[in-house]
Amino acid sequence: MIPLREQEYIQQRFSQTLEGKVKIDYFTQKPLALYLPGREECATCEDVRKMLEELASLSEKIQLTVHELAEARDEAKKLRVDKVPGIVVRGPMNRPLRYFGMPGGNEFPNFIEALELASKTKLELGDETSKAVKKLKEKVSIAVYITPTCPYCPGVVRAAYRLALASAHVEAAAVEIGEFPKLAQQLGVRAVPMTVINDRAAIAGALDEGALLVAARKVLEGNASQATSNAGATTTMPLTGAPPTPSPASGLILPR
Numbered sequence: 001m002i003p004l005r006e007q008e009y010i011q012q013r014f015s016q017t018l019e020g021k022v023k024i025d026y027f028t029q030k031p032l033a034l035y036l037p038g039r040e041e042c043a044t045c046e047d048v049r050k051m052l053e054e055l056a057s058l059s060e061k062i063q064l065t066v067h068e069l070a071e072a073r074d075e076a077k078k079l080r081v082d083k084v085p086g087i088v089v090r091g092p093m094n095r096p097l098r099y100f101g102m103p104g105g106n107e108f109p110n111f112i113e114a115l116e117l118a119s120k121t122k123l124e125l126g127d128e129t130s131k132a133v134k135k136l137k138e139k140v141s142i143a144v145y146i147t148p149t150c151p152y153c154p155g156v157v158r159a160a161y162r163l164a165l166a167s168a169h170v171e172a173a174a175v176e177i178g179e180f181p182k183l184a185q186q187l188g189v190r191a192v193p194m195t196v197i198n199d200r201a202a203i204a205g206a207l208d209e210g211a212l213l214v215a216a217r218k219v220l221e222g223n224a225s226q227a228t229s230n231a232g233a234t235t236t237m238p239l240t241g242a243p244p245t246p247s248p249a250s251g252l253i254l255p256r
Contacts, residue, residue, distance in 0.1 A: 001051040007058060010112065014059040018119040020092035021061050026052050027069045027076055027086040044102040044179060048085040051103075055112075061119065080171070083180065091118035095168065097161050101176025105148025107157070114161055123165045129209050132217070136169040140216045145177040145187070145194040150235040152206040156193040159209040163216075170216075177237070184237075191234035200224045206232035 002010070028045040049066060056064035069076055069084050079088045079096060087099040097118055103111035117123065125133060142160045146153035157174040164172035177184045177192065187194070187202070195203045197216050201224040207215065215227040 001047060002054050007054060010055070011058040013112075014061070014115075017116045018059055018061045020119045020121060021063065022115050022119050023090045024052060024056065024062065024064045024115075025067060025075070025079060025081075025088040025090075026064060027067045027072065027081045027084050027088075029069055029084045040182075042084045045085045048087070048102050052087070055115070062115065080173075083183075085179075089114055089118045092121045093118075093123075093165060095165050096171070097164060098171075098173035099176075100173065101179040102148070103176075106151060106154050107146065107148050107174070107176070110154040110157055113158065117161060117165055120165070123162060125162065125166050125209060129213055130166070132210075132213050133163060133167045133170075136167055136217075136220075138169065138220050139198075140167075140170045140220065141198050142170065142172045142212070142216065143196045144172070144174045145184075145189050145192055145196070146174055147178050147192050147235070147237055148176060150192045150237075152233050152235060153193040156195060156207050156212070159207060159212045160195070162209055163213060189237060191236050193234065197224075197227065201227040203227060205234050 026049060028049055029042045031041060052064050056062045067075060069081070069086070076082070076086070080098065081088060083100055085101060087103070089097040089099070095118075097114050099107075099111065099114070124130065140163075142163070144153070144156050144160050146157060160172035160174070164170045175183070177187075177189050177194075187196070191204050193204070193206060195207060195212065195215070197203070197219045201215065201219045203215055218224065218227040
């Protein structure tokens with residue numbers, strides 16, 4: 001999945017940037033030889049597994065555990081995984097970062113950075129954001145719906161992950177919505193990034209850490225309708241309803 005030259009670069013990078021051990025729990029689904037009504041096959045699960053195995057082989061600090069979703073329902077429930085491919089990254093702070101789908105394209109370097117961020121024992125935010133995040137007393141669930149070609153999506157995912165690592169009250173997940181067309185239709189996703197906070201406010205557009213935190217606080221205060229005021233640029237996402245095709249190795253954009 002990852003070209004050998006890039007593997008060498010990432011291995012060298014990990015040796016310098018990974019501080020503590022990082023655990024990756026990967027939930028997948030085996031293909032069936034027979035058609036089973038009501039079951040959706042996972043087009044990218046095998047590619048995601050290969051990519052994660054390659055990444056895990058690049059550092060002794062990365063531990064990968066592969067779960068068959070149907071056989072690990074309790075663990076999946078504990079880690080809040082309800083679809084495949086589902087990835088949960090945890091480090092010394094034990095604050096989960098979730099990713100659903102194939103972290104390819106623009107999201108691949110973001111995923112590398114997520115592993116590095118998770119490996120830290122402490123994460124520093126800007127002064128104002130750090131003060132504001134410490135005031136959170138209620139749970140905040142942030143789901144960022146993205147596509148691998150969206151140039152604005154990585155920044156929002158990064159902001160959500162950083163807030164989740166900075167506060168035990170924040171949960172963050174990124175969802176490659178192109179791999180889940182039924183969910184996209186259910187949510188009415190027409191542009192990305194789209195950020196959903198506590199299932200009460202949907203914000204289309206780019207957000208930095210500060211704006212995302214402001215939106216979360218407005219939702220907690222019961223002002224969900226005001227949470228969209230700081231949203232920025234979006235990328236239109238055509239919905240065809242066609243099943244996604246596995247991302248080729250060349251679809252990975254390597255971090256530099």
